[in-house]
Amino acid sequence: MYSVNYHRASSVADAARLLKNGDAKLLSGGMTLIPAMKTRLAAPSDLVDVSRLKDLQGIKVSGKAVTIGAATTHYDVSTDEKLRKACPALAHMASLIGDPAVRYKGTIGGSIANNDPAADYPAALLALGATIVTNKREIAADKFFKGLFETALKDGEIVTAVSFTAPAKAAYQKFRNPASRYAIVGVFVTKGKDGVRAAVTGAGEDGVFRSKEIEAALAKNFDVAALGNLKVSAKGLMSDIHASADYRANLIAVMAKRAVAAANA
Amino acid sequence: MSDVSLTVNGKRVSGSTEDRTLLVHFLREHLGLTGTHVGCDTSQCGACVVHVDGRAVKSCTMLAVQASGSSIVTIEGLADGAELHPVQAAFKEHHGLQCGFCTPGMIMAATDMIARHPQGLDEAIVRAELDGNICRCTGYHNIVKAILAASAAMSKGAKGKAKQAA
Ligand SMILES: Cc1cc2nc3c(=O)[nH]c(=O)nc-3n(C[C@H](O)[C@H](O)[C@H](O)COP(=O)(O)OP(=O)(O)OC[C@H]3O[C@@H](n4cnc5c(N)ncnc54)[C@H](O)[C@@H]3O)c2cc1C
Ligand code: FES
Ligand code: FES
Numbered sequence: 001m002y003s004v005n006y007h008r009a010s011s012v013a014d015a016a017r018l019l020k021n022g023d024a025k026l027l028s029g030g031m032t033l034i035p036a037m038k039t040r041l042a043a044p045s046d047l048v049d050v051s052r053l054k055d056l057q058g059i060k061v062s063g064k065a066v067t068i069g070a071a072t073t074h075y076d077v078s079t080d081e082k083l084r085k086a087c088p089a090l091a092h093m094a095s096l097i098g099d100p101a102v103r104y105k106g107t108i109g110g111s112i113a114n115n116d117p118a119a120d121y122p123a124a125l126l127a128l129g130a131t132i133v134t135n136k137r138e139i140a141a142d143k144f145f146k147g148l149f150e151t152a153l154k155d156g157e158i159v160t161a162v163s164f165t166a167p168a169k170a171a172y173q174k175f176r177n178p179a180s181r182y183a184i185v186g187v188f189v190t191k192g193k194d195g196v197r198a199a200v201t202g203a204g205e206d207g208v209f210r211s212k213e214i215e216a217a218l219a220k221n222f223d224v225a226a227l228g229n230l231k232v233s234a235k236g237l238m239s240d241i242h243a244s245a246d247y248r249a250n251l252i253a254v255m256a257k258r259a260v261a262a263a264n265a
Numbered sequence: 266m267s268d269v270s271l272t273v274n275g276k277r278v279s280g281s282t283e284d285r286t287l288l289v290h291f292l293r294e295h296l297g298l299t300g301t302h303v304g305c306d307t308s309q310c311g312a313c314v315v316h317v318d319g320r321a322v323k324s325c326t327m328l329a330v331q332a333s334g335s336s337i338v339t340i341e342g343l344a345d346g347a348e349l350h351p352v353q354a355a356f357k358e359h360h361g362l363q364c365g366f367c368t369p370g371m372i373m374a375a376t377d378m379i380a381r382h383p384q385g386l387d388e389a390i391v392r393a394e395l396d397g398n399i400c401r402c403t404g405y406h407n408i409v410k411a412i413l414a415a416s417a418a419m420s421k422g423a424k425g426k427a428k429q430a431a
Contacts (some may be wrong), residue, residue, distance in 0.1 A: 006267060006284040006330045027331070035308045037285075047284075049331060075320075099397025100374065101311060104320040105327070122287045180309075181396060 005046045012135050012158060019156045021046040026158060028071055028110035031102050032055065056109065056160060061086045067163040070109025074098070077108060078120040089170035089263070093124050096174050099180045109159040112144070115151050115207060117238070118182035122195060122208040126173060126199035127188035130164035136230045147206045167192030169222065171262035175202075177242055184243050187255040189214070189263055191222045198256060203237050203248040213258045223264065227257050267330045273298070274342030284330050289313045291329035292339060300340040300369050304399070311398035314370040315339045317329030323397070340369035343376070352376050352415040361411035363402035374398050375412045379419055386416045 006027075009015035018024060022045035027033055029051060036042035050056055056071035061082040068077060077083065078095035097103055097120055098110075106235050111121040112132065124142040125132070132139045135158045144152050153159070167190040174186040183202035198214035201207075213233075217226050232252045237245035270279035273296060280295050285347040292298045292315070303325055304312030312323040328351075343350035349357065352375050362368045378394045379386065391409045400408060 001285045001287075003283060004285050006328060026276050030326060030328075030331065032309065034287075034328070035306075038287075038306060038325075047328075051331075099311070100378070100394055101314055101321055101323045101397045156364070 002040060002043045004037070006049065006058070007046060008049045009053060012050070012160060013052065015048050015050050015053070015158055016135055016156060018048040019158075021048075024048055026050055026110075026113070028113075029073065029106040030110075031098070031106035032110060032114050032116070037152070050109075050158070051105075051107065059083050061166075064166040065163065066090075066166055067161050068108055069161050070159040071107050072109075073105035074106045074108070074111075075100070078103065086130075087164075087166040087170060089172050089188070089190075090124055090128070091230060093120050093172040093174075096120060096172070096176070100130070102181075103211060108162060111163070113151060113153060113159055115145055115149055116181075116182070117148050117183070117204065117207040118177075118202040119208075120132050120172070120174065120183060120186055120201060123183075123186050123188040123199040123201035125162060125164070126208055126210060127197045128164040128167065128170070129190075129194065129197060130162050132159060133144065133163060134159050135163040142210075145208050146163075150207070169263040171259045171265075173258040173262060175251050175255055185248055185251040185255050186253060187211075187214070187259045189218070189256065189259045189261065191218075195219060196222060198259075199205045200252055203252060205236050209236075211252065214252075218260065222260065223259050224257050227253065230256065267333070269329045269333045271329075271332060271334075272336040274338055282329050284328065284341070286329045287325055288315070288317075288327045288329045288332050288337075289324035292337075294322060295329075298339050298341050302366055302369055303376075303395070304370075305364060309397070309399065310367070311370040311374060312367050314373040314398070316373060316377065321374050340372060343360065343372065351419050352379070352412070353412040355415035355418065357420065359407050359411040359414055361408045367398060367400040367402075371395075371398050371400065371408055375415065378412065379416045382416070383420070385420060386413055 007018045024046035025044035027047040027049045028234045031185045059080045060067045074094045074097045084091045130141045132144045169191040172188045174183045185203050186201040196218040198211045230253045232249040234245040234249040237248045302312035304310035308326045315324045
């Protein structure tokens, strides 16, 4: 790791000020940034640690309205009793990230800001139609995830929370890479008052995306039977050492069926 | 450089270190606690697991300054004098190690896993919970056996104590 200056922010405003130092980066759980710094893929001049900010932590559930602070860990999301009642699919999704030690440190804000094409949260937030709240504005998930490791965040912008309305039905199914634990394909489906949304991670050449094919098939009938003839095109899907685009296309259909079955269970 | 102050295995320690120093290197090189190991560069193997404020985390994926102010338990802090911690005793009894390189991380992850499952563990849970701890020798079988035995022994112990208290 190259040398770096560490700062512990005392508030979101303090973090915003500290981010003006050189080539500073926010540090949350560090489960992506520190490995990248160790291998020198990332070399920020300064780190601004927001992981201890109380304002960025915790989960609020009021009726169907859910708000999760950006520095809330995957472990806390997976075990929160109120969230497990309001939106069990999201708590379940968080329990599938990485391994227990990663879940104790990694955070929702860090995960979505990083927008890894195989990460789980981007699919969940896209399917939930969530809103990403920053220190400057609110951004709809549909506008937030822009491509591989790319988001709508501007320089120095800090994610402070994520909010959404819990849908009537939702589920996430993930086919994991057994070595990295990231998704080879993950599908998150929801059925809420604005209809059906289905988001796919792990597969797209441009990162997470909504599957029009799945959404159209489920629009009239939110049932596994409606996906019986589903054919997912391999166009725009990734091929790598783990899986070909065709294999991923097939997995999307399989994971979508499992997710709908789980959502209806 | 930053000042780092920690409570490690119940003792207050402090020192000055480069900001880029990883917690695992601070423990091993500044404090001489070489029980915590480094087995990979990719945050995947779990040989470095220690408890920070009661949570089992990878000390290779955290800066020492990030941990400043926290309370840390390493493998050296588990035994009570000459008496092994029940998880250590179970690894010995069930031969849960061969070369022993992964063992400190396995044991720190196992104590955390047992604490999170007061209702008890089964084999499927133990294997899933060990996702972040890699062993190149044992084939995991005896590690799983040891953790199940320790979990059973510890819940019996707790019940025994509860009875005594009642
Ligand atoms: C072994 C291993 C397995 C993993 N498996 C999975 C998996 O199965 N699925 C999965 O989804 N992920 C997985 N991850 C990644 C993990 O979920 C990370 O926690 C996550 O990607 C990043 O979150 P973090 O809080 O650790 O962020 P950090 O590493 O601290 O930061 C990541 C990036 O986000 C920026 N950032 C952080 N916080 C904010 C904020 N509030 N506002 C704006 N920008 C911010 C940082 O500057 C940095 O660029 C794995 C990681 C490891 C080490
Ligand atoms: S040394 Fe920490 S995970 Fe491998
Ligand atoms: S006993 Fe050798 S690595 Fe696990």
